[in-house]
Amino acid sequence: MEQTEYYVVRRRAVPEVLLKVVEAKRLVKSGQAASVQEAVDRLGISRSSFYKYRDDIIPFHDNARGQTITLSLQINDVPGLLSRVLQIIALSNVNILTIHQSIPINGVASLSISVQVSASSGDTSAMVQALEELEGVGSVEIIGRE
Numbered sequence: 625m626e627q628t629e630y631y632v633v634r635r636r637a638v639p640e641v642l643l644k645v646v647e648a649k650r651l652v653k654s655g656q657a658a659s660v661q662e663a664v665d666r667l668g669i670s671r672s673s674f675y676k677y678r679d680d681i682i683p684f685h686d687n688a689r690g691q692t693i694t695l696s697l698q699i700n701d702v703p704g705l706l707s708r709v710l711q712i713i714a715l716s717n718v719n720i721l722t723i724h725q726s727i728p729i730n731g732v733a734s735l736s737i738s739v740q741v742s743a744s745s746g747d748t749s750a751m752v753q754a755l756e757e758l759e760g761v762g763s764v765e766i767i768g769r770e
């Protein structure tokens with residue numbers, strides 16, 4: 625039996641056809657397109673591409689519901705930065721399970737946060753992006769999913 629492997633890839637690394645498959649699925653599911661044919665015509669991809677990839681590409685936020693996600697961040701030792709990080713997480717309506725922060729070395733602290741994603745949680749990919757864009761955050765990495 626073939627073992628299924630999963631990868632977390634930034635949007636900019638995903639081929640355009642796969643992004644269009646995700647959008648076509650959204651259009652059909654939301655009723656903005658009456659059929660798969662209408663959705664793929666609108667997006668400029670073939671039906672065969674849609675059916676080839678439809679089960680293999682799932683937006684991270686859709687796939688994360690009901691899971692625990694562990695993030696690793698490198699943050700500058702700046703007053704209030706941890707509070708801003710936690711505020712972004714709180715606005716995503718996820719439940720923080722654990723927080724571990726190292727003592728800053730050379731002005732940078734390692735931070736590990738595990739969160740529980742529920743059906744009422746916001747878009748977790750938007751949460752990760754907001755953390756990446758926060759001034760003083762050097763890196764954000766998803767290091768675990770359960």
